[in-house]
Amino acid sequence: DVKVTQSSRYLVKRTGEKVFLECVQDMDHENMFWYRQDPGLGLRLIYFSYDVKMKEKGDIPEGYSVSREKKERFSLILESASTNQTSMYLCASSLLGGKSDEQFFGPGTRLTVL
């Protein structure tokens, strides 16, 4: 059964804190993605990775960084959290060049920055 897990469902942090969001997939997928989802704005791509140690900026990378040291794990880092980073964060994975290109999502982490 396809599975993408995220380290926390809910997280509350203070402005200026360093925040780590972890994502793990057990499907041996090459591609992994981090999105944030906000009302009226939909899902916006922050960063993605096609392979271990590789990363590419998405549409809104400012204020974020990522790490992919192992194929199954993709971490999103907020170096210094700010209130405008309060959002739902969704991780996804997919096969490289997969036939359906389907992305499988984790359950999401709702981050609140106070």
Add this chain to the structure above:
Amino acid sequence: RKEVEQDPGPFNVPEGATVAFNCTYSNSASQSFFWYRQDCRKEPKLLMSVYSSGNEDGRFTAQLNRASQYISLLIRDSKLSDSATYLCVVIRMNTGNQFYFGTGTSLTVIP
């Protein structure tokens, strides 16, 4: 201009009704199209792909109009369980297969 645009709704329809959603995309280089479904407080999940010739999966029909750059989703005989947000997704190969999501259309099926 947004890559993908959808009417956010909400659409409130009675059980058994037929409802249709449209989605427009701005870039003619877009090559793959999907509908995802997202239940309240859940993650998005693939509902169906959209093929040029149109495709049907039970009560759901998806169509693509490349000339007008829109895709549609038709739901027949709506069920209460169809209540969700429906996300239109477009992929452009020249951006490394990046997914572009619409903001979603909210559907509530009323008993």
